[in-house]
Amino acid sequence: MLSGRATAVPKAGDGIVESIRALHLARTGAIKARTACSNEMKALVVTAPAELREQLPARSATKLAQACARLRPLADLAAPAQGVKAALRALARRYNALTPADTSVAHRLPMPA
Numbered sequence: 001m002l003s004g005r006a007t008a009v010p011k012a013g014d015g016i017v018e019s020i021r022a023l024h025l026a027r028t029g030a031i032k033a034r035t036a037c038s039n040e041m042k043a044l045v046v047t048a049p050a051e052l053r054e055q056l057p058a059r060s061a062t063k064l065a066q067a068c069a070r071l072r073p074l075a076d077l078a079a080p081a082q083g084v085k086a087a088l089r090a091l092a093r094r095y096n097a098l099t100p101a102d103t104s105v106a107h108r109l110p111m112p113a
Contacts (some may be wrong), residue, residue: 038061042061056068079090
């Protein structure tokens with residue numbers, strides 16, 4: 001309160017609860033980023049050229065990321081199919097990088113005594 005009449009003591013910000021809060025924040029951030037990346041990949045597949053769309057049938061996010069990571073765009077990115085391949089490959093790499101991040105944080109939570 002700005003008037004100076006508040007008498008409650010703020011939390012100390014140390015101890016196990018603060019540690020858990022920080023690790024939980026990191027984990028939920030990684031999960032949200034991975035979900036956004038998955039949604040972007042799926043949306044890009046829907047609008048991709050037909051020959052590329054046929055190579056990437058509807059799959060789970062993990063399998064789609066694996067398939068997109070194997071794409072090899074040519075050097076000429078002016079062609080729509082090559083540009084989409086490059087974008088899908090970049091998104092797949094981001095998705096794969098975020099996947100272990102959300103699980104590794106959960107394992108670092110301290111166990112109560």
